[in-house]
Amino acid sequence: MKTDYDKKAATEIILGFDNRPEMLVQILHAFVARFAYLGEDGVRQIATELNLSRAEVWGVVKFYHDFRTEAPGRTVIKICQSEACQAMGSRDLTAHAEKTLGISMGSGDRAHTLEPVYCLGNCACSPAVMIDDQVYGRVDTRRFDTLVTDAESQ
């Protein structure tokens, strides 16, 4: 996932949606998929090219919790917080992750970003974790440490 902002690539994304303001949410998703987060440069360009105010674009960005607004750490870790995973220990796993990574859920540093997610479609193998877009099931604290170490070495 590239995080460097590229104005030309951003224009191509917006053109892919025919510069239609009603496609704003889809454009925002495409930006996050391409640049990993939505920053001031991206919001300004989207607003200009869709003929919206920056406040309008930021309003949508802030409304949806899925849109990351800061550059993520090198390894992005999501732990499922939904019911099935909670029943199988995701709260304890979250506490372990916060302690071992030294960050709290919903935050990060240059090395790691730790985010909640609400069902990864892997309920039968709870608790589920996503590390850098790869889903893992039946993750206990020991496996968590191994998966994070493996992801860091790639």
Ligand code: FES
């Ligand atoms: S509830 Fe966690 S993967 Fe579905």
